[in-house]
Amino acid sequence: MADPIALSARDLGYRISRKPILQDINLDIPAGSISALLGPNGAGKTTLLKLLAGLRSASAGVVRIDGIAVSSIPPAERARTLAFVPQHIPDGIPLSVFEFIALGRVPHLGAFGRLAAGDRDAVCDALETVELGDKAEVRLDTLSGGERQRAAIARALAQSAPILLLDEPTNHLDLRHQHKLQQLLVRLAESGKTVIEVLHDLALAANYADHVVLIDHGRLVADGSPEQVMREDCLRAVYECPLRLVRHAPRGWHMEMPQAA
Numbered sequence: 001m002a003d004p005i006a007l008s009a010r011d012l013g014y015r016i017s018r019k020p021i022l023q024d025i026n027l028d029i030p031a032g033s034i035s036a037l038l039g040p041n042g043a044g045k046t047t048l049l050k051l052l053a054g055l056r057s058a059s060a061g062v063v064r065i066d067g068i069a070v071s072s073i074p075p076a077e078r079a080r081t082l083a084f085v086p087q088h089i090p091d092g093i094p095l096s097v098f099e100f101i102a103l104g105r106v107p108h109l110g111a112f113g114r115l116a117a118g119d120r121d122a123v124c125d126a127l128e129t130v131e132l133g134d135k136a137e138v139r140l141d142t143l144s145g146g147e148r149q150r151a152a153i154a155r156a157l158a159q160s161a162p163i164l165l166l167d168e169p170t171n172h173l174d175l176r177h178q179h180k181l182q183q184l185l186v187r188l189a190e191s192g193k194t195v196i197e198v199l200h201d202l203a204l205a206a207n208y209a210d211h212v213v214l215i216d217h218g219r220l221v222a223d224g225s226p227e228q229v230m231r232e233d234c235l236r237a238v239y240e241c242p243l244r245l246v247r248h249a250p251r252g253w254h255m256e257m258p259q260a261a
């Protein structure tokens with residue numbers, strides 16, 4: 001039986017002014033798995049992630065969740081369905097780390113907008129998961145780049161949405177936290193959540209993703225399992241560099257970049 005589909009894009013296109021940013025994207029994101037969006041700078045990964053999340057309106061085509069156009073889902077319901085982790089959290093947010101992560105609970109709050117015990121528990125669990133329990137009361141602004149990125153991930157976890165979209169979630173993280181995050185995403189996918197993440201680290205994608213989506217110049221080059229998509233010839237053409245992808249075991253890939261002669 002085919003894998004159930006969480007999200008589908010059909011004939012998706014996006015233009016800014018008259019410039020095409022994404023064209024003719026047809027894609028099924030399998031449910032309960034990790035999909036990695038890959039491609040060089042400017043390929044259109046963030047744009048595609050935002051379209052899948054319903055944060056941007058397509059110029060052409062449609063994104064559907066369970067057959068329903070994501071653009072037609074009311075914002076609160078959409079926020080209970082999809083949690084989005086942006087690439088950057090801006091400076092100047094006048095909140096403590098706890099208050100910031102508690103924003104993830106907003107779509108679940110009742111008429112008076114107060115956190116119930118269950119909401120507080122969800123925030124505390126998310127804080128502990130990203131190892132920021134000791135920073136709960138400090139201002140978000142005072143966190144380091146990697147800590148702030150973990151706070152943004154915690155906010156999305158607190159949102160308890162079945163679909164989690166993350167834009168370069170490891171770009172500020174140290175090596176241990178990069179792998180810890182990927183292991184967390186694997187556990188979330190095993191528990192039934194659908195994870196879609198933009199990654200630049202091809203080895204992380206090969207080691208942890210179930211499904212890889214390769215984008216170049218606003219078009220879908222290939223999608224499928226890492227074994228199907230992450231072939232050296234294809235990656236070299238897209239990334240325009242003589243990379244080598246070395247595989248030691250079923251889940252033991254690393255990248256090598258030969259020095260220029």
Ligand SMILES: Nc1ncnc2c1ncn2[C@@H]1O[C@H](COP(=O)(O)OP(=O)(O)OP(=O)(O)O)[C@@H](O)[C@H]1O
Pocket residue numbers: 016021039040041042043044045046047048
């Ligand atoms: N507001 C904008 N105005 C004009 N062009 C834009 C705008 N936002 C994005 N673009 C262009 O759209 C293209 C795709 O951008 P996008 O951020 O989706 O790429 P990306 O693959 O995520 O890149 P990166 O890996 O560098 O983050 C780029 O060429 C970018 O310059």
